[in-house]
Amino acid sequence: xxxxxxxxxxxxxxxxxxxxxxxxxxxxxxxxxxxxxxxxxxxxxxxxxxxxxxxxxxxxxxxxxxxxxxxxxxxxxxxxxxxxxxxxxxxxxxxxxxxxxxxxxxxxxxxxxxxxxxxxxxxxxxxxxxxxxxxxxxxxxxxxxxxxxxxxxxxxxxxxxxxxxxxxxxxxxxxxxxxxxxxxxxxxxxxxxxxxxxxxxxxxxxxxxxxxxxxxxxxxxxxxxxxxxxxxxxxxxxxxxxxxxxxxxxxxxxxxxxxxxxxxxxxxxxxxxxxxxxxxxxxxxxxxxxxxxxxxxxxxxxxxxxxxxxxxxxxxxxxxxxxxxxxxxxxxxxxxxxxxxxxxxxxxxxxxxxxxxxxxxxxxxxxxxxxxxxxxxxxxx
Amino acid sequence: xxxxxxxxxxxxxxxxxxxxxxxxxxxxxxxxxxxxxxxxxxxxxxxxxxxxxxxxxxxxxxxxxxxxxxxxxxxxxxxxxxxxxxxxxxxxxxxxxxxxxxxxxxxxxxxxxxxxxxxxxxxxxxxxxxxxxxxxxxxxxxxxxxxxxxxxxxxxxxxxxxxxxxxxxxxxxxxxxxxxxxxxxxxxxxxxxxxxxxxxxxxxxxxxxxxxxxxxxxxxxxxxxxxxxxxxxxxxxxxxxxxxxxxxxxxxxxxxxxxxxxxxxxxxxxxxxxxxxxxxxxxxxxxxxxxxxxxxxxxxxxxxxxxxxxxxxxxxxxxxxxxxxx
Numbered sequence: 216x217x218x219x220x221x222x223x224x225x226x227x228x229x230x231x232x233x234x235x236x237x238x239x240x241x242x243x244x245x246x247x248x249x250x251x252x253x254x255x256x257x258x259x260x261x262x263x264x265x266x267x268x269x270x271x272x273x274x275x276x277x278x279x280x281x282x283x284x285x286x287x288x289x290x291x292x293x294x295x296x297x298x299x300x301x302x303x304x305x306x307x308x309x310x311x312x313x314x315x316x317x318x319x320x321x322x323x324x325x326x327x328x329x330x331x332x333x334x335x336x337x338x339x340x341x342x343x344x345x346x347x348x349x350x351x352x353x354x355x356x357x358x359x360x361x362x363x364x365x366x367x368x369x370x371x372x373x374x375x376x377x378x379x380x381x382x383x384x385x386x387x388x389x390x391x392x393x394x395x396x397x398x399x400x401x402x403x404x405x406x407x408x409x410x411x412x413x414x415x416x417x418x419x420x421x422x423x424x425x426x427x428x429x430x431x432x433x434x435x436x437x438x439x440x441x442x443x444x445x446x447x448x449x450x451x452x453x454x455x456x457x458x459x460x461x462x463x464x465x466x467x468x469x470x471x472x473x474x475x476x477x478x479x480x481x482x483x484x485x486x487x488x489x490x491x492x493x494x495x496x497x498x499x500x501x502x503x504x505x506x507x508x509x510x511x512x513x514x515x516x517x518x519x520x521x522x523x524x525x526x527x528x529x530x531x532x533x534x535x536x537x538x539x540x541x542x543x544x545x546x547x548x549x550x551x552x553x554x555x556x557x558x559x560x561x562x563x564x565x566x567x568x569x570x571x572x573x574x575x576x577x578x579x580x581x582x583x584x585x586x587x588x589x590x591x592x593x594x595x596x
Numbered sequence: 597x598x599x600x601x602x603x604x605x606x607x608x609x610x611x612x613x614x615x616x617x618x619x620x621x622x623x624x625x626x627x628x629x630x631x632x633x634x635x636x637x638x639x640x641x642x643x644x645x646x647x648x649x650x651x652x653x654x655x656x657x658x659x660x661x662x663x664x665x666x667x668x669x670x671x672x673x674x675x676x677x678x679x680x681x682x683x684x685x686x687x688x689x690x691x692x693x694x695x696x697x698x699x700x701x702x703x704x705x706x707x708x709x710x711x712x713x714x715x716x717x718x719x720x721x722x723x724x725x726x727x728x729x730x731x732x733x734x735x736x737x738x739x740x741x742x743x744x745x746x747x748x749x750x751x752x753x754x755x756x757x758x759x760x761x762x763x764x765x766x767x768x769x770x771x772x773x774x775x776x777x778x779x780x781x782x783x784x785x786x787x788x789x790x791x792x793x794x795x796x797x798x799x800x801x802x803x804x805x806x807x808x809x810x811x812x813x814x815x816x817x818x819x820x821x822x823x824x825x826x827x828x829x830x831x832x833x834x835x836x837x838x839x840x841x842x843x844x845x846x847x848x849x850x851x852x853x854x855x856x857x858x859x860x861x862x863x864x865x866x867x868x869x870x871x872x873x874x875x876x877x878x879x880x881x882x883x884x885x886x887x888x889x890x891x892x893x894x895x896x897x898x899x900x901x902x903x904x905x906x907x908x909x910x911x912x913x914x915x916x917x918x919x920x921x922x
Contacts, residue, residue: 266724330669364702373701380668380703385692391661398662399669402621402647409665422688425658432653585703586737588761593790593837 221395252512257462260486262479262537267545270323270484274547280480281542281553284314284535285560287339290348291510293564294338294355298514302572303355307369310339312509315534316442317343320410323491327338328405330378332393333412335370336508337382340412344377348567358574365577366585380409385422387413389438394426397437401497403531408436408494410487418464419455430499431468438469438490439501442477444508449520459561461503470501478532481541507532597778603636605747605779606768608676609754610637612784614644617672620758621648623659624676624713627720632777633678634714634773660686660711664693664763667709672758677713680729680767687732695738708761712754715743715767716807716858717895720902726895730806731857731864733765734836740789741836743767745810747777752787760789769808770853792839794846798826801916802846804869805856806832809907812856812888816912827916835865843869844877851882852919856907861889883919888912 267277280526291309298307310317318340320331326344333340341351346362353359363373372382380396393411400407417423418441430437441461445452452459452541465472471493475486483504490500507529511518518526542548548556586592600608614620626633628641628651641757652659656677663673677683683690690711694901697707717726734741740762744750750768757764779785795810796817805813810831817827828846847853853873857866866887873885888907896902 277848311784332665362702363700363704366702367700371700371705374694375701375704380665380705381697385688388661388688391658391689392665392668395662395665395667396657397665399666399671402666403619403670422657422661423654425653426661428653429655429658429662433650451628487650583700585699588706593840 226595235291240508253466258489260473260475260482262476262482262532265479265481265485267481270322270481270488272484276322277542277547278536278556280318281535282556282560283321284318284480284538285557286348286563287314287317288341288535289557289560289564290342290351290567291338293568294352295510295514297355297568303369304357305368306335307355308336308512309510309516310336310508312529312533313442313444313477313506314339315480315538316477316504316506319468319480320440320487321345322480322484323487324410325407326376326377327408328378329491330380330396330399330400330407330409331412332380332389332396333382333416334386334389334410334417335382335384336586337370337372337413341372341374341377341379341382342380344374346372346374346379348563349570351572352564352567352571356571356574357576358571358573359577359581360570364581364585387417387422390417390423391429393427393439394430394435394437394557397430397435397494398433399498400436406495408438408491410438410440410491412440412442414447415441415443415445415452415461416450416455418461419447427465427468427470427501431470434497435499436497437492437499438487438494439499439502443503443505445505446508446512446520449516451520462501465501468501470499472501472503475502475504477504478534478537480534480538529578598781599776600747600751600779601773601920602747602750602768602775602777603634603773605751606636606754607638607640607665608779609751609758611640611643613758614648619670620672620674621650622676623650623652623663625654625678627651629674632676634770636773637676640846649854656682656686657689657702657714660689660733663709664697664707667707668697668705672708674710674758677711679725679770680715681725681727682714683711683729686809690733690739690763690765691736695736698762699738710754710757710764710766712757712766713768714770714773716768716769717890717902717906720899721895722897723894725780727812728858728860728890729765730767730835731859734865734868739763739765739836740834741765741767742789743807743833744833745772745807745831747775748779749787749831750792751779752785752834753789756786756789759786764789767807772808777922787833790834790837790839793831793833794828794842796827796829798828799849800825800827801852801920802828802830802843802850803854803856803912803916804830804832804837804843804846807858809856809858812907812909812912815909816916819913820916825916825920825922838869838872840872840876843873844882847873848880849879851880853881853885854912854915854919855885855887856912857887857889859889861887861892863899864889883921886915886919888915
């Protein structure tokens with residue numbers, strides 16, 4: 216706790232100090248003589264710039280990442296099908312297209328020590344952190360063997376073991392919680408960091424503003440990640456934000472920020488590694504990871520807000536296809552072996568559907584469980 | 597027994613618990629360097645340092661959410677609201693995150709946190725600074741709601757709230773911070789959550805009142821005694837869970853009940869008490885339950901309007917006579 220000498224006193228100097236202060240004309244405050252200028256640079260992590268070696272990954276690790284990205288993809292394709300069969304109800308927000316973000320992040324974290332919290336599009340994050348397809352599918356089916364015992368559903372995946380602090384449904388409201396998780400890491404000196412994901416839409420929430428300020432003010436080990444998939448539900452970024460360069464939002468919090476191509480898993484890994492390193496030194500930061508979701512906001516979205524041409528052009532950037540091409544190019548594997556991985560993943564997903572089908576629905580008595588610590592709480596007896 | 601102000605009792609509770617458990621910290625607006633807007637946390641920064649007594653910007657949503665995340669990650673935060681009127685900008689954090697986290701995570705993440713601060717009306721402060729929030733929070737499953745009326749209860753219940761593994765709403769009062777009373781000097785003084793206190797025994801009418809309304813009940817009981825009637829005064833102390841056995845036991849004895857509740861009347865905690873009493877003790881009642889609340893309006897500013905807005909002793913006295921048919 217050496218760095219937090221005062222609750223609201225920070226080791227860093229405010230950025231505005233670059234101008235020359237003078238005392239003139241009876242002004243009691245030191246007042247800038249000339250116009251204020253702001254110079255900030257933001258690191259960029261474009262696609263194709265980093266190799267697996269640049270981010271310290273072995274060929275085996277790359278293959279594991281590929282398999283996991285494919286697992287996320289096939290899991291959700293199957294979930295969408297099960298939704299159509301009414302095995303899954305309520306909301307189902309698919310992550311398809313964004314898998315490099317979750318996977319690159321997981322590669323940069325110490326799972327079990329570090330923490331992740333995200334919004335309702337959470338299947339990818341859960342699977343990337345190592346949650347099983349079984350517990351994830353069973354949760355979608357509303358079964359007792361689901362990760363949240365059938366109480367959460369699609370939007371509320373949690374895994375204490377893997378450090379997933381949820382799946383959250385109120386846009387932006389989990390970002391103060393992300394900052395609090397980081398506060399817990401720093402206070403208890405666990406050495407862990409927290410990655411808080413939110414969508415571009417959430418950047419308009421007051422909670423995100425408050426949390427960002429607190430993170431920087433208290434020097435907390437947190438990385439705030441705008442997962443910019445270009446649409447807040449059906450509203451394009453430029454229709455919702457006066458400043459669409461999200462890195463610049465970080466200026467108001469005196470935070471470092473970088474922009475990352477989220478279609479390249481190595482770009483994400485590299486950016487996340489750099490920012491995790493900052494977080495381990497209690498320097499909070501922001502990442503804007505530009506990605507794209509290929510499916511609608513939820514299952515009932517006619518997607519009239521974007522053109523088919525736009526969607527098709529983005530599909531050329533598919534992060535899984537990109538990694539597949541990389542693997543083949545680097546001769547880490549061959550087409551036949553990659554097909555075998557795909558078959559293996561599909562079998563795992565099918566098995567998870569069978570697991571979810573067979574898992575019992577929660578007993579009605581469980582409705583009163585997990586409301587309070589006490590089992591015999593007076594209200595629920 | 598020591599004589600302490602209500603604020604001192606609260607401070608003793610926090611200090612004792614923080615000395616006992618390093619994972620507890622206090623966070624809020626002006627709790628540290630200013631020593632507390634109402635001096636509840638006076639001296640705590642000096643004793644515990646800035647790691648554990650933390651000033652915040654005016655960002656209730658942000659720092660409540662921070663507390664919740666910290667609670668999920670192994671700490672036991674005490675989050676102070678300067679007043680609970682300001683909890684409304686953080687109510688999403690309290691209702692959606694604090695109260696529901698354990699449930700929607702299937703029991704994986706507990707949220708041991710206390711949200712505490714002044715609740716209810718405190719004079720001519722206008723509409724936005726005079727809200728009684730107990731009925732709003734008591735309706736939320738996953739929360740516990742406590743509203744102590746005196747220094748002894750404030751200390752014993754705050755210590756319980758801090759040790760509790762659930763999120764607790766702890767409602768104090770600006771006008772009671774200076775209230776003096778006897779406080780137990782027993783080491784590790786704990787009052788269990790969910791137990792009402794029979795403040796005064798009687799068999800003619802039961803008056804239920806929490807928080808500062810309790811003191812109206814006590815005055816009414818004195819006036820009734822002068823008239824030759826013995827009122828039983830129950831201070832529920834905890835509003836969720838509610839000590840229904842204690843309330844029902846009293847009503848079986850008196851057969852009459854008046855509730856004083858500083859909430860706005862519609863769908864309030866007194867509505868809930870009334871429902872529960874008629875459900876369990878319909879045949880024991882000799883008169884309809886009456887209640888005295890604030891008016892069904894926002895709080896006004898003008899002195900006379902504000903006095904009229906609040907639950908009044910005369911109203912409560914007349915209600916007691918009415919249910920006794922005297």
